Amino acid sequence: MSSDKTVLMDGAGIKRALTRIAHEVLERNKGVSDIVLIGIRSGGAFLADGIAQQISVIEGGEVPVGAVDITLYRDDCSGQLPHQAVGKTEIPFSLEGKKVILVDDVLYTGRTIRAAMDALMDFGRPRCIQLAVLIDRGHRELPIRADFVGRNVPTSLKENVQVIFDETNQPLEVVLEK
């Protein structure tokens, strides 16, 4: 099968987008107080680290970063596919009263976000959850929208959007496969 690959964003472009998201997060929330970043494994967790870095460059100080694995909260668990490994959920702090910035790489049907929100609720009652994504490719199946978007990319259902990371988990590029 031949697949056409188009590079939508390169490393520098991704970095600019993350920097902009960091600024928007700070602006919307009027600073870093009570903000925590939770990345969705695996891509979102890497991006959450990137956004956290930018925030500390802009504002100084550390933002707590956690990661959530949504495998156990998926809505397609009951059956047809072999179960894959379960990644680690690492939220070593309470979410009670926090402003959670949930980070994912590509927003598509919204089902992953639904699962991630269910998972977060099991860790306490955050004051709010905001969603930051690098790419929004459309085709939502649930009433979910992102608060911060790196880039909107209109796609067809046959296409696939992927964020590629290098071995140190730094984002390399975003590719569109047909």
Add this chain to the structure above:
Amino acid sequence: MNLLIKNGRVIDPSQNIDDVLDVIVENGLVKEIGKGLKAPSGAEIIDATGKYVVPGLIDMHVHLRDPGLEYKEDIISGTKAAVVGGFTSVCCMPNTKPTIDNKAIASYIINKAKTEGFCNVFPVGSITYGLSGERMSEMGELMESGCVGVSDDGKPVNNSELMMRALQYAAGIGIMVISHAEELELVGEGTMNEGYTSTELGLKGIPRVAEDIATARETLLAEYTGSPIHIAHVSTKGAVRIIREAKARGVKVTCETAPHYFTLTDDAVRGYNTNAKMNPPLREADDVAAIKEGLRDGTIDAIATDHAPHHLDEKDVEFNVALNGIIGLETSLPLSLKLVDDGVLTLNQLVAAMSCQPSKILSLNRGALTTGAIADITLIDPSVEWVVEADKLASKSKNSPFLGWTMKGAAVVTVVGGKVVHRR
């Protein structure tokens, strides 16, 4: 019905015959063997070109389950399975319900076999009443009513004194004692051979020495008393060696093995296959080699099946719960013919082990195609290939580890007392 069996390879070890010959059967007896014989008037002519014509095969160790356990097998289905497998005579073991320990049961079996069975049935009576291992059966009456041997098959006579007395007594009246040689304390709760496979499967093992010790006891008792003894279903290397040494000393010991003991190892139990569960259990590769060598050098006199039918409900259960035993009448001949193909036995030796020797050991007056002999004859096609399928077996029970196997060789015509009782 008279027969002319033409152009077959006639093998009769009792007369040292191995030649392409014709056989005439008249009035239930062998009338003549020779070349270019003319059919008597009205005789059926059977073309045996390319086939073996041998004295009817004899299985000296089967369980017909009749009376009492007819849901597993009965005399009709069991003898049908026998003739399909090429057997013209079977000797049935006494662990029926009730036990063959009296004239009434022995007569019942003989009469039912005569009127409804397909082949000769020679009952084996019990050594002890009700197989209790406590008190000798009336061996004299059993013999007079047609029993050809005595055995407590299924279990040993544990009490050595009783076994010694039984050997002396039986020798006195001229009936053969057939021993199920097993040291029960060593068997314990064992369910398969003790070895690497039992270790891996976590099943309690039956050590080979349990059979060796008992075999040694039997040969020593026979030696001490000077009485003959026949050891049933030999399965271990050690037992073969003990019997070989005893024979060399002049002990009157004979023995049999079964096709599964020279065909399978305890690997067949893997998957907890209850159709590979029997007693004695399947052993290991060096035992299989020793059994073959014992057959080759004459230490092992006979091949018997230990045909042990069990209902599916008794086998389709957890391994420990499953009953011991497998059916064998319909697969014995091809599995044994493989020994000839593999160069272990000559055809002559094979026919001896499956016909002449069993007849001789139990004085059945069969196992020969001499003029005037009772016309029990088996025609064997050595090259026909067929697959063992449960629903095609004549036996009521289907507990065979060979289901799905491709077999080579089969009985194509089985003649009992001059009558064709099976054609393939």
Add this chain to the structure above:
Amino acid sequence: MAEFKHKHIIALRDLSKEDIELLISTAESMREINNRDIKKVPTLRGKTIINLFYEASTRTRTSFEIAGKRLSADTVNITTSSSSATKGETLSDTALNLLAMKPDIIVMRHSVSGSHYFLANKVNCSIINAGDGAHEHPSQGLLDMLTMKDRYGRLDGLKVAIVGDITHSRVARSNIQGLTKLGSSVFLAGPPTMLPPGVEKLGNVTVCSSMNEALQDADVVMMLRIQQERQGKTLMPNAREYSRYFGLNPNNIKLAKPNAIVMHPGPINRGVEMSSSTVDGEQSWILKQVENGVAVRMAMLYHVCGGEMGE
């Protein structure tokens, strides 16, 4: 990405190195759930798990029950005596009756080795072995391996001494099967009456002539429970003599590596296979084993609930 393609978990012998690694890795992830305030995830919501125990077992049964509940499955316990298998209803009939309740998983403990394979042929749900005769106890093997990995970060290259009644031990068999697949070397010691024939062929296994030889430089010392009812029978004279030659005590434990861990599948006969000081000592990881039991069983339940891999 690694995927689990088995419908049943009956024996570690049937699983590949990758399968076992996947189960252990999933268990490591599951552990986090057990430390939350809300110890529950919705993964197996609507699934029914029957814990069918033909042998008494508080620890294993409870652990499977908690594991099922933390994954939101409905769990039902049926405990029955083994003897009923030979007297009344057959296992086959029991299984068919249970099937009428439409379980997704049957977790069974049974005294007959291999009975899970028999059951798996009769039913269409997943079967997990919680111990069968002297055959295997895969969840125990996995939790033991997880515990060792917790200590050393790896299993490859570990020297594991297993001491006791190997012949009758399903725990030993599962550990041998699993550990040798993952690169550990296993050293066995026990009275010769309790060492089954050919056990050294099960993998990278060395049968030692004494307990000291097995303990020498061991990273892990696993003591097996000695069945009290075997005392005074043919396998050993009595507990006192057993303890003298095959009991772990403050002296012989020094033969193992200085920071070696000591494990026991429980329940422990204090003063027989282990002195109290070694049970409660700093090297004892016995309670860690129990803790890991829930996570491992969650991983097993989770993975057998996935679809099978089509060919």
